[in-house]
Amino acid sequence: MTTSTPITTPFTHDSTAMDVIQGVDLGGRRAIVTGGSSGIGVETARALASAGAQVTLAVRNTDAGQRAADDITAGTGNDRILVAPLDLADQGSVADFVANWDGPLHMLVNNAGIMASPEMRTPQGWEMQFATNHLGHFALATGLRPALSAAGGARIASVSSAAHLRSPVVFQDIQYERRPYEPWEAYGQSKTANVLFAVEVTRLWADDGIVANSLMPGAIQTNLQRYVSEEELNRLRAGNAAAWKTVEQGAATSVLVAASPLLDGVGGRYFEDCQEAGLAAPGDRRGVAPYALDPEAAERLWQVSTALLKG
Template identity: 80%
Template sequence: MTTSTRVSTPFSRDTTAMEVVRGIDLTGRRAVVTGGGSGIGVETGRALAAAGAEVTLAVRRLDQGQRAAAEITASTGNDRVLVAPLDLADLASVAALVATWDGPLHILVNNAGIMASPETRTPQGWEMQFATNHLGHFALTTGLHRALAAAGGARVVSVSSAAHLRSPVVFEDIHFERRPYDPWEAYGQSKTANVLFAVEATRRWGDDGILANALMPGAIRTNLQRYISEEELDRMRAQSGGGAAYWKTPEQGAATSVLVATSPLLDGVGGRYFEDCQEAGPNQPGTRTGYAPYAMDAEAAQRLWQVSEESLTAA
């Protein structure tokens, strides 16, 4: 189901998504990209379409998604770029997409997300970042399990972040009901959940031919940062170790997602964490790279899956 050696590729931090798919033929494959109407989601969808896949952009704003789809078709010549409504914070919206999906699904890129937002809750009382970044994607992916299994070798891409180093999943108070709300801790917790999901999905579904991996796309200036001040962005640039030069373009930011989704170098590989188009190792103290041990903890991954199932059942 998985291999034990760390995956190495000829790509780097500067590689673009189009460079990753060069020579890869996805004709006959079907893909869904959440958040495909903007940012790295558009570039992920574009690269998959350029390689011949049928791509569905699952978006909250249909007008934005339709513009993105038309632009991808114009730039790639692939007219099999579709748009579907999806609000990950609305379980009825997630269920509607699942209900309308027919046939196999070869690639699911769980890309959409919100970052460091003010304290907001769903009607269920869930903290919005955890609800959107994790629970919505959990409901979508488990809902599409049959379609993924029917593909015979499906890949699930879980877009995480180096921000997962900020917080484990705090099972005792996931939704900040007793602890003070901190937007970055909430974001970090949701991004840890994205990694844990890939670990447990691979364990549960590997025998169905479904493998899931998580990744850090890199620092990219997109609408994701709409809640963050310029001063805070400057601090983030400084922490990244090299100023503005270390910020990626959206085309570079989508490269690791596309690698995880398509590269034959990852055949048989699941439950791993990638950054800059390479499999990452454990985080070293004082750095912002690699994965936190708690994000790859098998027991925590199983617990999160159970908690997530219970949350959706109760909703």
């Protein structure tokens, strides 16, 4: 668990991705952004591209990805924007993506996800939110470890959510085989897994110079909410209207974690509003749950995830 002095930056809730990347040179660096064709993913990719990085948009819909890539090139002048197919719920698709990657990887932004979906399962029987938001990214990152190691000082940005405060990883029944399925609780569990993943990556892969941090981008209306009713969205907005962000503001913390020199060598931490978050008390809607930074839970999740992928 984080015990050292919290990381602070000059950026705030209102900062945009372009504010964070201003003055940063990413020439010669390579990045992957999952879900990079829309929402905060495309704005994250745009900011990294504006600083000179080669950016691969890893997306389910490659036509949408190509439109996003063309738009990024038109806006930034950077023509090193690539598009590759990736369906995180399909382990075969993840394996194909990894097999097709060549050379070093400096930044991996695990951004794609689904939220509060109806109960769905993968062919393996895995609960879909856990399978997509955690296991897909876990398989992607572990498959790309040689590329991350080759980069020297690589970073992983694991996009989590304040919804992680809704649930720890329930190891006794991760896949909702015995307990009633609840969409927001399942989403929260998957987002806690994103935080724990960053904790364990930083511990396990330190000798490779790889660090990972997790983050809460903020409340932003994007395609992520496609399973959330308008009534529920209105309730969420009314609860804290001032906290909602534009997509450009929502991408700021992702860009900070992925690329800012302010975080060189920093790993295993959780950020929101471009600052390291403090520990949340029960009932809080901000901060990071102590269970999400628990090193024992992080190690256990890694072992469970590895076992699931081995089948």
